[in-house]
Amino acid sequence: MPAGLRWRFLLALLATSAVTLGATALVVLPPMQDRLRAQSADSLETQVAAAQPRFQDIFEELDKQEGASDSAYQAALGQPAFDLNGQSDARVLVMDDTPSSSDPFLYDTELSMPPRRALLLGLRVLRLGSTEVQREGDDVVVAVPIFTSGTDPTAVLVADRQLTETAALVDQVRTRFLIAAVVGLAIAALLAVAFSSTLLRRLGRLRAVALRITREGPDAPTPRDERRDEVGDLARALTRMQEELRRQEAARRAFVSTASHELRTPLTMLQGTMELLEEDIRSGRLDELEALRQVSDARIQLNRLSALSGELLDLSRLDAAVPLRSEPVELGEIVRAVAAEFELRAHERSTSISSILPDGACWGRGDPDAVARVVRILLDNALRYGPRGAPVEVAAHSGAGRAVITVADEGAGIPPEERDRIFERFHRGTAAGSAGGFGLGLAIGRELARRMGGELDVDSDGARGTRFALTLRTAHAPAEPPRGDRDRVSA
Numbered sequence: 001m002p003a004g005l006r007w008r009f010l011l012a013l014l015a016t017s018a019v020t021l022g023a024t025a026l027v028v029l030p031p032m033q034d035r036l037r038a039q040s041a042d043s044l045e046t047q048v049a050a051a052q053p054r055f056q057d058i059f060e061e062l063d064k065q066e067g068a069s070d071s072a073y074q075a076a077l078g079q080p081a082f083d084l085n086g087q088s089d090a091r092v093l094v095m096d097d098t099p100s101s102s103d104p105f106l107y108d109t110e111l112s113m114p115p116r117r118a119l120l121l122g123l124r125v126l127r128l129g130s131t132e133v134q135r136e137g138d139d140v141v142v143a144v145p146i147f148t149s150g151t152d153p154t155a156v157l158v159a160d161r162q163l164t165e166t167a168a169l170v171d172q173v174r175t176r177f178l179i180a181a182v183v184g185l186a187i188a189a190l191l192a193v194a195f196s197s198t199l200l201r202r203l204g205r206l207r208a209v210a211l212r213i214t215r216e217g218p219d220a221p222t223p224r225d226e227r228r229d230e231v232g233d234l235a236r237a238l239t240r241m242q243e244e245l246r247r248q249e250a251a252r253r254a255f256v257s258t259a260s261h262e263l264r265t266p267l268t269m270l271q272g273t274m275e276l277l278e279e280d281i282r283s284g285r286l287d288e289l290e291a292l293r294q295v296s297d298a299r300i301q302l303n304r305l306s307a308l309s310g311e312l313l314d315l316s317r318l319d320a321a322v323p324l325r326s327e328p329v330e331l332g333e334i335v336r337a338v339a340a341e342f343e344l345r346a347h348e349r350s351t352s353i354s355s356i357l358p359d360g361a362c363w364g365r366g367d368p369d370a371v372a373r374v375v376r377i378l379l380d381n382a383l384r385y386g387p388r389g390a391p392v393e394v395a396a397h398s399g400a401g402r403a404v405i406t407v408a409d410e411g412a413g414i415p416p417e418e419r420d421r422i423f424e425r426f427h428r429g430t431a432a433g434s435a436g437g438f439g440l441g442l443a444i445g446r447e448l449a450r451r452m453g454g455e456l457d458v459d460s461d462g463a464r465g466t467r468f469a470l471t472l473r474t475a476h477a478p479a480e481p482p483r484g485d486r487d488r489v490s491a
Contacts, residue, residue, distance in 0.1 A: 010189065017185055021185075029174055044159055045131075045133055048084070051083070055077065055146055056146045073094075088159060093107065094155055094157055096155045129152065138167050202227075209222075218246040222242055277294055312440075324451050338372055342379050342383060351390060354392070354394070373448060374449060374456065375405060378445065382407055394408075402474060409466055411465055423456070452472060454473065456471075
């Protein structure tokens with residue numbers, strides 16, 4: 001991980017933390033402030049309502065005394081007003097039913113000019129005769145009517161309070177939240193630096209190993225990281241890649257070594273045969289029978305070279321991923337055609353090829369040429385490694401969504417330890433002996449089968465012969481064109 005990526009990772013983590021904290025503040029603080037204001041207003045309203053009967057008793061008592069002066073009312077209202085002021089921390093005002101323009105309030109716990117909002121709310125209660133609550137920001141005004149007789153209020157008890165403690169509490173919470181956010185961001189930054197440093201070291205080791213593989217090849221030391229996370233998975237993937245590179249390099253070396261050996265042998269024999277023929281012709285001692293034998297040997301080596309070049313060409317096409325066709329293939333027809341190609345060779349070995357085919361058509365999906373090539377490879381192996389005179393059986397059948405071609409012989413079989421290796425390139429089993437072949441046929445056959453979406457497997461107990469099975473997906477018979485179209489094609 002480059003240094004620039006470390007800082008981007010750190011900034012991304014800090015930005016994510018900051019956005020999360022900001023969103024939390026927006027979600028928590030405003031509702032909390034509104035809830036505290038509402039609770040304070042409800043508390044003030046409850047306290048004023050609880051004090052209202054005391055004020056009502058005072059007005060009822062003084063109203064019985066005819067000619068009671070304002071000073072008498074003020075003297076009587078002082079103690080309950082201050083008690084309410086101490087309980088609620090609100091400015092307590094009392095307005096009678098005939099407020100004057102110069103001094104509308106009969107009693108006020110403070111000497112300053114009464115707020116306009118208290119006056120307006122008191123007049124509203126005198127007119128409506130119901131309790132009113134007004135809240136503007138941090139200011140709360142509660143006005144409660146006082147009745148002594150009749151349906152009209154005799155006076156109004158007003159409590160005006162500024163919710164300064166609510167704002168202070170919210171500011172304190174906000175300050176603590178900001179401090180906690182700063183501390184949290186600092187801790188997040190430290191954790192991000194520690195985590196990114198650890199990640200950098202692990203990725204740096206993998207980078208060093210990758211560069212070393214580039215310089216030294218797949219034999220460089222294998223990276224080790226046993227942790228069960230993405231970087232550990234990357235290290236294990238790099239290890240598997242290195243193992244695959246080693247395998248491919250070993251296969252390449254074996255391919256070059258084996259191919260050069262297989263090519264050198266027939267070329268050397270051809271060269272020797274040609275030199276002997278040339279020497280006999282130049283010396284005038286040409287023996288016609290000996291010359292024919294030498295020409296026959298040369299033809300055998302040429303056929304051997306031709307077969308090797310054909311198999312190498314097939315391998316190169318497979319490695320180049322040349323696309324194969326995917327179409328319905330009638331496997332019975334291919335089995336009959338390929339078996340007919342090997343009749344002469346089977347006759348030379350006193351061997352019979354038995355074709356076992358279903359009563360109806362047997363359709364599989366694949367490339368017709370590739371399917372025929374695989375069957376040729378299997379029949380060639382059966383005739384090459386099977387005992388002389390022992391029959392070879394080739395069959396085709398379908399069922400359970402699969403179409404299968406099998407080729408079975410009565411040879412020595414394949415030992416269990418070699419069943420997987422026989423499909424490797426240039427591998428020849430121990431039972432091959434001095435028989436011809438280059439160990440490429442089965443590798444080509446399995447690759448062709450898998451390229452067609454099928455599989456080539458072997459079934460052998462090592463004693464009672466060998467049975468190869470080419471398995472393909474089943475297919476429906478292709479729809480025939482209308483009769484008019486067939487007539488135009490034939491015409």
